[in-house]
Amino acid sequence: MKSKASLTPSRRPTRPAGGLRLRPLLYQALLLAAVGLVAWYLVANTLANLQARNISTGFGFLKDEAGFAIGESMLPYTPTDSYGRALWIGVLNTLRVAALGIIASTVLGVLLGIARLSRNWLVSGTVGAYIETMRNIPLLLHLFFWYALITESMPGPRQALNPLPGVFLSNRGLAVPWFEGSGAQLPAWAALAALAACIVFLLCSERGRALRMRRPLVAWTPAFLLLALSLAAWFSVNGSPQWQTPQLKGFNFQGGATLSPEFAALLIGLVLYTSAFVAEVVRSGIQAIGRGQRDAARALGLAPGQVLRLIVLPQALRVIVPPMTSQYLNLTKNSSLAVAIGYPDIVSIANTTLNQTGQAIEGVLIIMAAYLTVSLTISVLMNWYNRRIALVER
16 A cells, blocks of 8 residues: 555746746846837937037928929929928928839739730730849839930920820920929829829728619719819819910920929839739739639639639739738839939939038938838728728638
């Protein structure tokens, strides 16, 4: 018979649970303290160096007169305006090229991605060569190439090409008829943005597609209402803008609206470069859908276009959207290369501002804040859309 001592299980000394819980907190506190000390050292050292050089700090300079001109502006601007308004013009110019670049690169990239999967070897091979060429040439070289091509190959204003009545193409840019007054531009962009948002909702979201199929007239009503409200705001601000055709006066065209060579080169370079990456994202998303889905759709009698539009692409969006977000962010941040060809974006105007005022740290902080805000906004919108189209397990 076994003794009681042998039946009693042996007990090992255990460590107190409180020590295990406090150790991670201690490590985090030490790490936070180290980061705080480094930040304090950098800030104190910077302020001491600025004070030794008699350089003032702060953002009070934003109220001072800028004293320099801006070639392109969506809002009225003169050199007598403040630095703050000049920087705001730069933000709007960045948003304009980023918004148009995202739309154009998405459309072109989707078409290229679909064509890349074509059974026609000539189409597939040509698109493949385009994608590999565009992706492996640095974006800065794209911008230099298109800027040189536009400014060097196009004729001067007096010999400008006239493909359509009132439209002139020269090395000074593309001049088209437009409403008189620069104040009419912002409401026009607002109207286009509102219309584009409605179209994207109706074409991409599941609720919009269902509403469009059941009641198409009701589905498109908000788009027309937003467009009408934007136009009403336009005319209320500008009165009755007059339609103005560009006229050659002196060495350039006056009147209408002009698409500058800098803006055109930046937009073309961004779109062609980013569309190659978007095409690969779309191709991989389509190939992620099983072949059985296509076979079942064809067995139901659907045409190839209907299979792609109704079956494949809606399911491929769940794979496409996350990497597409990265491409949109890259395009927005790559627009900062506009300074290399003279387009007045936020980086170019901030550089001019800090060169005149000496407020280098504040200028860099403004640039960082602008791009951070835009990038986070794009991420929030794309993540929201990704959650809307994600599969929900029950």
